[in-house]
Amino acid sequence: MSFTDLRAARKTKSYVQSSIPETTSNSSASNTSDAQKENAESTTKVASFPELYKALPSALEIRVSETSGRGIWTKASIRAGTTILSLKPHAAVLSLRHLDSHCSACFASATTSELRRCTKCRVVRYCDGTCQNNDWGMHKQECEALQRWFQAAPSSDVAPPSDAIRCMGRILWKKKKSGLDGVWSKEIDSMQSHRKSLQPSSFETNTHLAQALVQYMGLSSPADLAQFGLSSAADLVDLISRFTTNTFAITDPSLTSLGASVSPIVALINHSCDPNAVVVFPRASADPKALEPLMQVVALRDIHPGEEILTSYIDTILPKSSRVKTLQDTYYFTCTCSLCSAKLEVDPREALHCPKNCGGSCPLPIEDHSLVQCTKCRAPVQSTDAIVDAVRVGCEGLEKATSLEFKDPAKAIQLTTNLIPILIRAGLAPSSHPLLGLTRLHESLLISSFPSPLTQDYLDDTIRTATKVITGLSALLREGHPVLAIAYTELGKLLAVDEPSPKHLAGNSGVISGTGSEHSLSTSTSQLASMVASSSYPPSGPARLKLAYNTLLRAREMLKVGFGKDNEGGAVGKEVREMLASLEKEISVWKTGVRNALEDMPKVQSSG
Numbered sequence: 076m077s078f079t080d081l082r083a084a085r086k087t088k089s090y091v092q093s094s095i096p097e098t099t100s101n102s103s104a105s106n107t108s109d110a111q112k113e114n115a116e117s118t119t120k121v122a123s124f125p126e127l128y129k130a131l132p133s134a135l136e137i138r139v140s141e142t143s144g145r146g147i148w149t150k151a152s153i154r155a156g157t158t159i160l161s162l163k164p165h166a167a168v169l170s171l172r173h174l175d176s177h178c179s180a181c182f183a184s185a186t187t188s189e190l191r192r193c194t195k196c197r198v199v200r201y202c203d204g205t206c207q208n209n210d211w212g213m214h215k216q217e218c219e220a221l222q223r224w225f226q227a228a229p230s231s232d233v234a235p236p237s238d239a240i241r242c243m244g245r246i247l248w249k250k251k252k253s254g255l256d257g258v259w260s261k262e263i264d265s266m267q268s269h270r271k272s273l274q275p276s277s278f279e280t281n282t283h284l285a286q287a288l289v290q291y292m293g294l295s296s297p298a299d300l301a302q303f304g305l306s307s308a309a310d311l312v313d314l315i316s317r318f319t320t321n322t323f324a325i326t327d328p329s330l331t332s333l334g335a336s337v338s339p340i341v342a343l344i345n346h347s348c349d350p351n352a353v354v355v356f357p358r359a360s361a362d363p364k365a366l367e368p369l370m371q372v373v374a375l376r377d378i379h380p381g382e383e384i385l386t387s388y389i390d391t392i393l394p395k396s397s398r399v400k401t402l403q404d405t406y407y408f409t410c411t412c413s414l415c416s417a418k419l420e421v422d423p424r425e426a427l428h429c430p431k432n433c434g435g436s437c438p439l440p441i442e443d444h445s446l447v448q449c450t451k452c453r454a455p456v457q458s459t460d461a462i463v464d465a466v467r468v469g470c471e472g473l474e475k476a477t478s479l480e481f482k483d484p485a486k487a488i489q490l491t492t493n494l495i496p497i498l499i500r501a502g503l504a505p506s507s508h509p510l511l512g513l514t515r516l517h518e519s520l521l522i523s524s525f526p527s528p529l530t531q532d533y534l535d536d537t538i539r540t541a542t543k544v545i546t547g548l549s550a551l552l553r554e555g556h557p558v559l560a561i562a563y564t565e566l567g568k569l570l571a572v573d574e575p576s577p578k579h580l581a582g583n584s585g586v587i588s589g590t591g592s593e594h595s596l597s598t599s600t601s602q603l604a605s606m607v608a609s610s611s612y613p614p615s616g617p618a619r620l621k622l623a624y625n626t627l628l629r630a631r632e633m634l635k636v637g638f639g640k641d642n643e644g645g646a647v648g649k650e651v652r653e654m655l656a657s658l659e660k661e662i663s664v665w666k667t668g669v670r671n672a673l674e675d676m677p678k679v680q681s682s683g
């Protein structure tokens with residue numbers, strides 16, 4: 076058992092003994108066998124808190140493992156696309172960027188003028204009085220705290236506190252309101268903390284956060300802390316550690332991050348870089364006002380009885396070294412999942428095309444002058460130092476462009492435009508890091524900067540970029556993964572946009588070279604990869620419509636997995652169904668037009 080395992084085991088003990096991690100002594104699990112015994116007993120002891128986790132369906136159970144502490148296992152078979160858990164988070168807040176464009180209660184998006192702003196704090200906005208009333212229990216004290224925050228601010232342009240601070244504020248006020256011994260509070264207190272393992276840098280960050288939280292909540296003495304079940308500043312740092320380990324990003328149905336949320340039940344799920352389930356917010360509840368934001372855990376593949384439900388805490392398109400670092404820095408464990416322990420000859424996240432184009436691939440060289448060759452034809456890769464340099468520059472550029480995405484999109488797009496060709500010339504496969512990250516960012520920048528009027532070249536360039544994103548993602552993600560489903564949806568939508576100056580009207584038939592006819596417009600990854608390499612891609616006119624239709628059909632199937640089949644892929648699934656219906660009409664109008672034209676043709680010929 077590694078040190079990390081032992082540490083995870085200790086955490087299990089702390090939960091089992093008191094359900095309040097901060098009271099655990101570090102010396103209580105001083106050796107591996109003690110820890111193993113304690114973990115073995117934990118399953119029974121978890122059951123001794125029957126009042127907690129009532130929302131867990133009976134087909135699921137909490138078990139404790141030596142390596143990862145508590146987790147959720149299934150007793151029944153679960154089919155891909157099944158919604159395993161569906162619940163409202165204990166607490167949720169919008170990030171600063173979305174406070175003016177989304178309702179702070181149900182998280183629906185709207186224009187700023189459609190939303191009603193709270194007249195007192197002037198920070199949060201709501202769809203209407205119903206949403207405002209629904210949120211009042213949470214917002215009441217938050218509202219006073221926000222007013223205090225601005226009164227104490229040195230200038231009028233000070234931003235509200237970060238989403239982490241506002242979310243922790245909501246948690247503490249709700250704990251007090253619902254009773255420190257109540258189920259709600261106990262579930263929050265039972266979430267795993269890594270206070271004792273904090274790195275010095277994280278400790279410093281958490282201490283700063285603690286200071287901001289104290290200021291925001293207007294706490295000035297230990298007595299003030301006691302009302303929230305906290306007895307010292309160390310308890311506050313512990314709350315922050317628990318928050319960091321157990322927070323989920325709230326996303327909209329297209330996976331744009333909207334803010335932060337905490338759900339103690341969903342936080343019981345352990346991590347895998349090759350997950351069998353995913354956490355999404357499909358926005359498909361029957362009563363959006365009261366139930367949203369509804370958090371759902373959906374099965375990405377069939378899961379068998381006795382299997383653990385595992386989601387990914389991080390972006391799995393990243394190479395192993397980045398995943399290991401993030402998991403260690405933020406979650407304090409070393410991942411031993413099937414992907415991390417697989418001995419891959421070439422990881423598609425770090426792959427080069429064969430220099431002889433034999434169809435094989437080569438691992439990325441990791442240092443200058445390292446010897447790499449194609450795993451199929453054994454052709455050696457030349458100029459490895461130039462490739463290493465290109466990757467380094469690409470990684471730095473990706474970081475910079477990501478930080479500029481909203482602050483200075485023109486600069487960000489300049490960076491992605493310059494860097495992508497460098498990495499392509501270096502031979503990186505579309506699924507390789509940082510090429511895939513840059514291509515995804517480039518697509519999203521192109522879409523958000525659509526010129527008015529839109530030009531054919533700009534639209535076609537965006538379509539080519541979206542196609543390359545799918546080619547890269549398909550090598551890494553399971554069919555039906557929500558990220559892939561949204562990528563197909565984006566491409567389908569782009570293909571369905573009215574062409575500003577259609578090529579087919581300028582004499583181009585709209586048939587893609589290499590595909591023969593519009594009937595062979597397949598959306599398989601290999602077909603998309605060969606299409607995007609052709610100079611006549613994307614097609615124009617009817618062939619484009621047909622490709623849009625096929626792409627959206629594929630997206631609909633994937634959305635039904637990634638966002639749940641019960642709700643037919645959530646809000647995006649619904650939008651795609653509507654688009655398919657209107658494309659069907661467009662295609663049939665076009666077919667009728669062609670038929671009529673063909674029927675008219677002989678008459679024209681005979682009269683001539």
Ligand SMILES: C[S@@+](CC[C@H](N)C(=O)[O-])C[C@H]1O[C@@H](n2cnc3c(N)ncnc32)[C@H](O)[C@@H]1O
Pocket residue numbers: 083087142143144145146265266267320321342343344345346347405406407408409410411412
């Ligand atoms: C969100 S919690 C998951 C539930 C947690 N196991 C518990 O007992 O409350 C995240 C923490 O669980 C542990 N964990 C999650 N996945 C793990 C894994 N694959 N291997 C080892 N530890 C893991 C780590 O300590 C991590 O910080």
